[in-house]
Structures are given as structure tokens and as C-alpha cells.
Amino acid sequence: MSAASFLPAADDAAIASARDHYHRHGFARLEPALAPADATALHRWLTGEAEWWRVLNQGEDKMFELGPEAQAALAADPARAEALEAAIRKGARDGFQFVYDTVRTADNQSERIARGWPVDRLVEALNSERWLALFRHITGADDAVLVDGQATRYLPGHFLTAHSDAVEGKGRRAAYVLGLTPGWRIEWGGLLMFHGEDGDVERALMPRFNSITLFAVPSLHSVSSVAPAAGGPRLSVTGWLRTTG
Numbered sequence: 124m125s126a127a128s129f130l131p132a133a134d135d136a137a138i139a140s141a142r143d144h145y146h147r148h149g150f151a152r153l154e155p156a157l158a159p160a161d162a163t164a165l166h167r168w169l170t171g172e173a174e175w176w177r178v179l180n181q182g183e184d185k186m187f188e189l190g191p192e193a194q195a196a197l198a199a200d201p202a203r204a205e206a207l208e209a210a211i212r213k214g215a216r217d218g219f220q221f222v223y224d225t226v227r228t229a230d231n232q233s234e235r236i237a238r239g240w241p242v243d244r245l246v247e248a249l250n251s252e253r254w255l256a257l258f259r260h261i262t263g264a265d266d267a268v269l270v271d272g273q274a275t276r277y278l279p280g281h282f283l284t285a286h287s288d289a290v291e292g293k294g295r296r297a298a299y300v301l302g303l304t305p306g307w308r309i310e311w312g313g314l315l316m317f318h319g320e321d322g323d324v325e326r327a328l329m330p331r332f333n334s335i336t337l338f339a340v341p342s343l344h345s346v347s348s349v350a351p352a353a354g355g356p357r358l359s360v361t362g363w364l365r366t367t368g
């Protein structure tokens with residue numbers, strides 16, 4: 124892991140085609156995102172040492188973050204766990220709801236460097252001039268100056284309903300999702316869905332390993348539920364290209 128440079132690995136043709144696609148459709152996919160060994164090392168860390176927090180919301184503005192101890196306490200109390208599941212199902216029926224696992228990184232560079240987990244070092248790399256210039260080139264967001272990020276893990280039953288990513292004051296210009304699950308199948312769910320104005324699915328994207336998807340903010344999208352039959356968790360690093368800190 125210590126050798127990981129997290130430099131961009133896509134060639135000029137892939138970059139040119141991503142830029143063209145983004146300008147025409149508001150999203151693009153770049154692959155390979157990283158050197159294969161770097162993506163594999165991240166995947167190994169995400170499936171091994173990473174410490175996951177369960178995050179979920181209640182209504183529009185209440186959010187819960189359950190660390191390892193709170194998750195263990197919940198697992199030991201099936202009645203409470205089922206009540207929480209029921210609340211999540213109810214919230215998802217007609218409203219905005221999410222539940223998934225995360226490893227957050229600090230927006231602040233010195234905190235990322237001090238902790239130095241692989242996901243911190245990846246987000247550090249994404250803030251290098253090399254990656255920033257590439258992101259600006261593809262998205263046309265010339266005023267973007269920083270990249271934030273978190274690792275996410277969607278287990279079977281996890282999902283994120285429709286939202287636009289626009290948050291007042293955050294200066295989000297584009298979102299990115301770096302897929303880190305090898306061997307995913309469409310049938311396993313966990314698809315990044317863009318919602319069309321006609322109420323149909325405009326586009327659904329597979330969480331492909333070592334590909335980075337970029338899309339403009341705001342745009343209405345969701346992550347479909349990971350199916351019970353999924354062969355593993357849906358792993359990514361995701362965040363935003365921003366104008367302000």
C-alpha cells in the first residue's frame with residue numbers, strides 16, 4: 124500500500140472522450156482511473172482494515188451515524204434493529220432516505236495527512252494539481268479548487284433515494300464516484316441511476332471496478348438498493364469537486 128501513488132491512469136484518448144461526453148450529457152466515465160495495483164490496494168483496505176460507520180437519515184434534516192460500538196449494541200438488540208429497519212423502509216417509501224456505510228475523510232489537508240489512511244491518501248492525491256487539472260478539463264468547472272471524499276460501502280439492502288447533490292454554501296460543481304468492487308453484476312443492484320425529466324430512468328451506471336464517474340451538480344440521481352443476492356458489498360470512494368472549502 125505504501126507504494127500507491129494514486130496518479131491518474133487514463134490515456135489521452137480516454138480523457139478526450141470523457142470530456143466530450145461530459146459536455147454533451149452532463150456525465151462521463153474515465154477508466155482506468157488508477158494504476159491497477161493502486162485500485163487493488165484500496166479494495167483490499169476497504170474489505171479489511173477500514174472502520175465503517177453506518178449512516179442513515181430520518182426525514183430531511185436528521186442524520187444518524189453509528190460507529191462500531193453503536194452497531195454492535197444494535198445487533199445485540201433485535202427489536203430495536205427491526206424498528207430501525209422499519210423506519211428506514213417507511214422513510215424510503217415516498218421520501219428522501221439513505222442507509223449505507225462510510226469512512227469519511229477530513230476536508231482539511233493537515234488532518235488527512237496526520238491520519239494517513241489509504242482513503243485519506245487517495246483524497247490527498249485527488250487534490251494534487253494533476254488530478255484537479257484533469258477534473259477541470261473534463262467537467263469545464265475551471266473554478267473548482269478542492270476535492271472532498273469518503274469511502275462508501277453499500278451492503279445488501281442499502282440504498283440512497285433521489286437527490287441532486289446541491290447543498291447551499293458547499294460550492295459543489297461535479298460529483299465523482301470511483302468504483303472499487305471487482306466483478307459486480309447489473310443484477311446485484313447498487314446502480315447509479317440518473318432520473319429523467321419524463322420520470323423515466325435516463326441512464327443507469329454499473330459500479331465498475333477502477334472507473335471514475337463524473338457528473339454535474341445539480342442532477343437528480345439515486346443509488347438503487349443492493350440486492351439480497353449480491354455477491355459482496357458495493358465499494359466506492361465518492362465526493363465532490365468544489366469551489367469553496
Ligand SMILES: O=C(O)CCC(=O)C(=O)O
Pocket residue numbers: 275283288300314315344345346359361
Ligand atoms: O455512490 C454513488 O454512485 C453515488 C453516491 C451519491 O449520489 C452521493 O453520495 O451523493
Ligand SMILES: [Fe+2]
Pocket residue numbers: 286287288298344
Ligand atoms: Fe449524490
